[in-house]
Amino acid sequence: MKRVFAATGLVAAAALVLSGCAGGAQPTTGEAAGGGKSIVVDASFDLKTADPGRQYETTGSIVAKALYETLLTFNGEDVTKPVDGLASYEMNEDNTVLTLTMKPGAKFSDGSDVTVDDAVFSLTRVQGILGNPSFLLEGVTVEKTGDDTLTLTSETPNPALPFILPNPALSVLNQEVVEANGGSADESDGAEAFLNGESAGSGPYMLESFDAAAQVVFKANPEYAGDKPAYDRVVLRNVEGPTQKLNVEKGESQVALDLNPDQVAELASADVKVVSNPSRYMIFLLLNQNPEISEITSNPDFLQAVKLGLDYDKIVSLAGEGSVRPGGPIPSLFVGAIDAKQGNQRDVDAAQAALAKSGYAGEKVTLNFPNDITVQGLSLQNVAEAVQAQLSEVGIEVALAPAPVATELDAYRNGTETIGLWYWGPDFPDASNYTVFSPGELVGLRSGWAADANAKVTELSNAAKAATGDDRAPAYEAWQDELNASGPFVPLLQPAQNVVTSPSIESITTNPVWTVDLALIK
């Protein structure tokens, strides 16, 4: 027995020695290896590349926003009004020509000036390489029109262009450096590998190291023309949600970006700060209107019964503090959004009456959803179960059919789901992004809603697309009212975007387009 104690003591001593040695080896938290202040930000990565023109994922946008600048941008969290970035802008009356005038003073990290040629090259490169974000400038011609001006000419009126340009995918790159490293503005472009090792931008940070699976390290760009960021070095690490929570509580990291509502609730007594805002994501149900897919869901009375049978407030409460219910598909953050009171409301009696009228005889209706992804940490499984229980109360039998997203995407995009539970992340913060929910359009077709399926919605959708200036918001509101009344979609909620920080962080600025601006963390 003595030997057992001796062995245990030896192991404990070894652990202490090890921890002592390693502890001494660790740089002090908050101090960068090369001096200056540093922070660690934990995020759940969906990162593919540090090439801004090829990225179109949440983490990719965080990275691109830190390394590069765009021609236009948004001020802090407000996405209702584009503001000057590297350029100022002016839109012509019919919303077809956007003229951008470069502002002086911006420099790339190698010290060279940011020019109009760099801007033209960067935008045409995004178009030419045919990557995920190429659609942002589809039908737009980019031209240099002066020493410091360029124009974006759209084939059709495009009032959303100023809202599209702040997207980090449309960042301005150093043309000379990128071209010297295999870059071009067509499909032969080969600069991605270079841009994964070295940044070529004018943003607040430069790339120190990039590992798409593990972590991205940023160091301050001495040439940055804007306000100097508070931290000289930022480590953005790929960490799972449960681990993120422990890390930020313990002070191992200073910011955690992906905690789900339950994890945030558990932090009530912890010494951390929680910022909960409605996210840009809108979770919705679709009921297939193609009778060949489902006679039941394509029945207008059944559709009505579902809309009246759901308890929207309860579903929102599932998603925790900061979550809200949008009145229609357009999230509450954007111009054109309608109040939740204008959306469908629960009325069990009316729902049961509509159900009886539909001829529904208690058949099981399948609800498909991806069960291996979360939206801002919220599991769609929880939402699906709530929908099932609530519809059961009005007499609708729902069978849940969860599947991995990689396999369920096929059914969703091919329009073969009976009832689908999905979410829409906007490509840019403008109401026009949501006309894809109209008949014959991208998401409309996924619900079996052909182009000629609902003339009124189509008409209102076209009117909204054509509206300009102050007429835009009421036009989009009218379109959503009609969509709520007769469309196959049931907008459910916008889950909260939770950001948790350690007490040492004074402020953090979230944004629906790039999630968080690392340079604005103070």
Added chain:
Amino acid sequence: MPSSSNNSTVAIRTAERPTRRGIPPFVRYVAVRLGLTVLLMFGVTIVTFVLTNLVPADPVQAALGEQAAANPEIVAKFRAENGLDQPLIVQYFTYLGNVLQGNLGVSTQTRMPVADELAAAFPATIELALSAIVFSALIGIGLGLWAALKRRTFVDQVIRVVSLIGLSWPTFWLALVVYYVFFFVLGIFPGSGRLDPTAIAPPHVTGLYTIDSVLAGQWSTFWDALYHLVLPASVLALYTIGLLTRFARSAVLEVLDMDYVKAATAKGLPRRTVVFGYVLRGAMVPIITVLGLAFGSLLSGTVLVEKVYSWHGLGEYSFSAATKLDLPAIMGVGLVVGIVYIGLNFLVDVLYGVIDPRVRVA
């Protein structure tokens, strides 16, 4: 039963004697197993390719964003770039041809060569699995031996119960609990990752931070890397410790009953010599089998531990590849894990021949 030591002497003599064809049995033994290994590896390429392509989903949908997937031009470009527009049989032979040249294709998610990505992820897992297997072997075999020597005593009972518990923990849960207790509550071990977030990785030689830091003379990095290894390697080792303890116990018990061990004891040899020179050596063949298989399963079973500890090795890479339907990456991981398993089996077979000469002439 004749004395095993005598038997070994005879067998060794037989083994070293060339056959009629002039090929020593041990060489023939190794050559046959090497041939089988090559055949198995070829089989692995077929199995990984077929299974991956049987998944009822379109990799294009999984790889492209909403708008890009709706653009026929981009979809066609993606299919052509990734060879997905070719018949399956053509795809397989292209894949096989590429594999033979060391080209595992390009990830549909990251557009980086899969071989490069695996080369980056593999060392992290190897470092973790090697630490776990060394830890498991030392403790598991030691406990098994101790339990067998103390057969039917209190110590034996305790060790058996503990090993059963080791086998029963759900790894993901255990990983979180260990992280919570030793990092969060007690603070004796560091948080996630392979190094402190503010530390800089040592120059890449093997990809194993502990070794690379020693090679570079960066002792503080070495201690940091070692310190980060302790928790995930211990969690990963626990199951294997349980397995090895139980297996070593029964293997040692079997050998303890053999005449040559009794004879050695009767001759008055010191207890230590009998235990380590006769008993343990005799029990090593079955233990090595389990050890080889356990190492293989550690490599492919690190997913959950890597997730909790943000280890970013092969486990996490395979998880990400599977959920995103990244076919080249999935096939790459399948191939690597298959090759490691087969390679380990080959090594185990050869070790059998070294430890137990009877095997060579069987």
